[in-house]
Amino acid sequence: MNAVFGKEAVAKSRRSASFHRWRSRKDHAVRWLIAVGGVGVIIAVVLIFFYLLWVVFPLFLPAGASLGESRSMPGWERSDPVYFSLEEQLEVGLRVTEAGEATFFHIPDGRELVSQRLPLAPGASISAVAKGVQLDGKTAVATNDGEVFVFRHSYETRFSGGVETRKINPELDFPYGRESLLDLDFPAVTGLAFSDGNDAMVLAAVGPGGRVRVKHASKTENLMTGEVTLEEDIHETRVSFNATAVAVSGNQRWLYLSDNQGRVYSFTLPALEARDVVQASDSAITAMTMLLGGISVLAGDADGVVSQLFPVRGEDNRFHLRLIRQFDGSGSPVAHILSEQRRKGFVALDTAQHISVYHSTAGQRVLYEDLGGLQPRKIALAPRSNGLLIEGAGGRLQMMDLDNEHPEVSFSSIWSKVWYENYEEPQYVWQSSASTNEFEPKFSLTPLVFGTIKASVYAMLFAIPLALMGAAYTAYFMSPQLRKWVKPGIEIMAALPTVILGFLAGLWFAPWLEENLASVFMLFLLMPPGLFGFAWGWHKLSLGDRLRIPAGWEPIVLVPALLGLAWLSGGLAEPVQGVFFGGDLREWLSNTAGISYDQRNAMVVGAAMGFAVIPTIFSIAEDAVFGVPKALSNGSLALGATPWQTLVFVVLPTASPGIFSALMIGLGRAVGETMIVLMATGNTPVMDWNLFEGMRTLAANIAVEMPESEVNSSHYRILFLAGLVLFMFTFVVNTAAELIRQRLREKYSSL
């Protein structure tokens, strides 16, 4: 019997031992699984922050450059290059020599592709070259026997299959024929400028003794045949200074000359009438060129400083040339300035073999490299600004890769006032969309931050009184039965989709407010005295009547009172408007007071977004007030303080950290709210505190522009930056609020 029992027990214990092992293994496995899962989720959440940072980071990386292999080109050391250019894929380059030999060559293997002699007279040589301001491959050439003509180089890309089969065919032609376009009687041309737009073409040449000769040809296009006819005009003048460089604006209306005293002179075209003289620098101007778009002129001086100038509309309503900004120099005279073809950037080469890469809007030098030893004879900038082709001493060809993705972003271009082209003064502007390459993108986040602050301030102005007073009453005075309904009733509104609030604000409230503006202001005016009067009247009622509504149910009595006040202010609005505002407040605002009124304005946003944050603030503040230990208020009441005095001097100070954290969380929600602002304002990025004008916030801006923005462009990354700013702001504010709340909780538990 015993044995049998023992046997069974052993078997049982064996089974249970394995069972226990299995249980404990399972326990361990689950422990690991949950730990991995939990930590994984937390890492995923942290990833958001780092991903945003990772996308934003390249904006602030400095530009870089790296030199490629150098190759000796046969025959190059014997000729002098006057023109150098390369094509978009960095495959084909063009070199024009002083003798007029134009050669296309293949950059990776140095082989010659096509060679052609420009139509120079025998024995003549090229004395000056001017790239067209439009940077479209058209180039003007002046010869030492007084002829000027224009050639164009273009590249046709063909695919016979996939991307690998790309073949680039270079071509050289003469859009204005092979004959001389402008005859010069001063063969020693010191400066040449060329601008060829849709309406006109301008060639300007400067010779010794201040001689300036300009050809201006207006274009008229025959609508039927598309044939262009030129109407030519030749003007000549003689200037009293020693002209060192010449440039023509992209719209063919301005001619700029510089002298060796650091001055830039502007002349109107085609009349050649002298307009302004601007002291751009203290030393001689050594090189001048137009920035992309042909509005700004860049003047480099003997100290290596580059100055940007453009015409600005003055008080006399005429355009005057103004010095806009200056870029750091290298100390040596600037030899060449090359404009980028797709951005408002440029590259300056000085006589001491330094190259500097700048961006005009950002106002900064993004790259500074010493080409020491290369002795560049000629450099060319790639159309995408991702490479620089250098011909060095002894005909050596070398490619320099430029890594310069986001030059337009600097601290000042994002946060400070910037003087943009065509603007009368430096301003904060957000205008990112570009219809053409020549557009100067304006990435100032300041108006967006301002709009965000404006929207949240008005929302808080609306929400704070209602939410805090409501919370204090609900937590401290309201009867528990009523509170059971009111609190969740208001809290549930926190879950109301903001798209619905935005839709109602934009399509219902905004037009309604425009109609009833006076009534709303009337209500604000009438509310305090009206409520005071009502309370006094109630106080004067006989005790029996008063007791019909028990303490803590006052809000019920107030509903009809508020409705009555609203009705009264609606009725009073009409006569008051008639007496004080000439019949209509809305009209009076725009016509007499000069305050512009948008239908979708800050007031609408304030009300709608205020409505959205009321439940958040209310709920947290109410919890804080309700959580104040009863012993405190009872003590105060027992000492003879009235309930109101107890609330103000005992309960609220104790709960103040909680109330503060409620406000912070409410603010965080208002700052990041997207749909309401998107739908209830006009989304114009203006900077104005006007209650009746709209704004554009960071969040709404992201929603509007993100889907259209090109991946990894500066615009895309700046939108990410805006997202990161929002993230950081709300995160910091919420963390602060949470820490305060935790402290409060500890304090309560000790009481």
Next chain:
Amino acid sequence: MTSFRKKVKVKASHLDSFGYWVKTGAPWVWINAAAVSASVMLVVGLLLLIAVRGMGHFWPSEVVELTYIEDNGQPHVISGKVRDSEEVEAQRLTESGLDVPDNVETFERILFKTANRDVTGQDFRWILSYRIQEQSTPPEMVVLERTEWGDFIGRVEAVEESGKTITTDDAWALFLERLDRADELREEIKELERGEIGAINYQLERLRLDRRELELDGVMDPTAYAGIERQEEELHARYRELEARLGDLYREIRRDAVRMRTSDGEEVQLQLANIVDGWRPNSMNLAQQLGHYVYKAWMFVSDDPREANTEGGIFPAIYGTILMVLLMSVVVAPFGVVAGVYLREYAKQGLLTRTIRIAVNNLAGVPSIVYGVFGLGFFVYTLGGSIDQLFFEAALPSPTFGTGGLFWASLTLALLTLPVVIVSTEEGLSRIPRSIREGSLALGATKWETLWRTIIPMASPGIMTGLILAVARAAGEVAPLMLVGVVKLAPSLPLDGNYPFLHPERKFMHLGFHIYDVGFQSPNVEAARPLVYATALLLVVVIVLLNMLAIHIRNGLREKYKGLES
């Protein structure tokens, strides 16, 4: 003695004075109470506004026929529905160039839905009530709902078959009969186009991708392509067959037409193929009106949108919303719960855990648009782009996962609602008294067994609350979705009968975005407005119900553990 009485009297009157009353702070209490009343009134008012405007949309309101004096002084018979009316000052009317009598200060102006956009060029017009000469509600007025050009209001003249008028005593009854036939045909056409032809197109597209994949792999062997070609051949043959049937159906449905006459006497011929529904609101009794109301409300939630979303139903938007929320729940529920359990039960409770807890809590307050930005950059461009490179090379350059879609939207919203689930899971776990844990462990259960058998079942209402709140938040969120895959009109549903049935890469429609789009981007905002209110109402009802459910569960949970806590 007398002096004492006097003193008491003075004191009493002092207690009753205005100054003393203000000093006690009683008026401030009233003002605070007014803040509560105002907040509650705002909430109730908002809900009422949405409810009234949203629910009124489906009611068959009566058609009024008026003789109206136009601006040129000529009487003109018009008919339509009264949409809205307002008081306008005479000054504003004269400013806008209207001739109005001098002695009157304000006029009643009525927004009148005349419909017949194809005839008059507009759906709505404002009319001044004093210019109305005669007004009647003729019982024979008909409202037709059409697939294009909006509604039509007029009288039925005759029904035509193949261009010939059918003589009958009761054109209306005949019209209804023929409309039923057209309805059936339309249903059949839709089934054919959406169902079988859609499936064939889908299969052809897949075959094209198969072929491209073979090409990319460098397969030269023609036998590999032969199978694909044979299948394509079969599909094409089947397609031609279906096309012929479709052609027959279209001929059939185009057979009938109805001749209508507008109130100003113009005769218009309308194809029955383009008429969705017709009713005579003025001759309906209450039961018929109710029936019509219910029918229209049902059509609203079950039908496809028409005319750039301004007419028809919102079925695809409801479908997309539900599907996205479901997918999101599938992701967020396990991860959120695991993270919550880890933080509360397994992680060492120290500074680090506290920091993580605060951080997770605060993520709930990060603006939703930031999640959208992250979703677009990370999920769509980075992950999606890589997935396309690896698995969907054949479809490139048109992106498969490298563009916004249902899956990415669900993931983004899962991330957005993760903090909600984590926090409420933790809260649910923390409410369970220590004694229960200790009891279970003392009886020999492992930690996992304690968790699985005791703690989690007890915490499940808390977890449920978190999930419900997450679903409610996701259903109403729009801003991030605008970046990661929501569209105004999706050509096909993300879940359909074509293998593999669920298409997580497809774009989808969403109720919240529908509201934004129709309310703000549609060409005919005035006509679409009631529809937006109806959509908003649906969304609000769903979300409020979900939240009430969550609150109810939470309260029940609190009650349940009240006894244990003490």
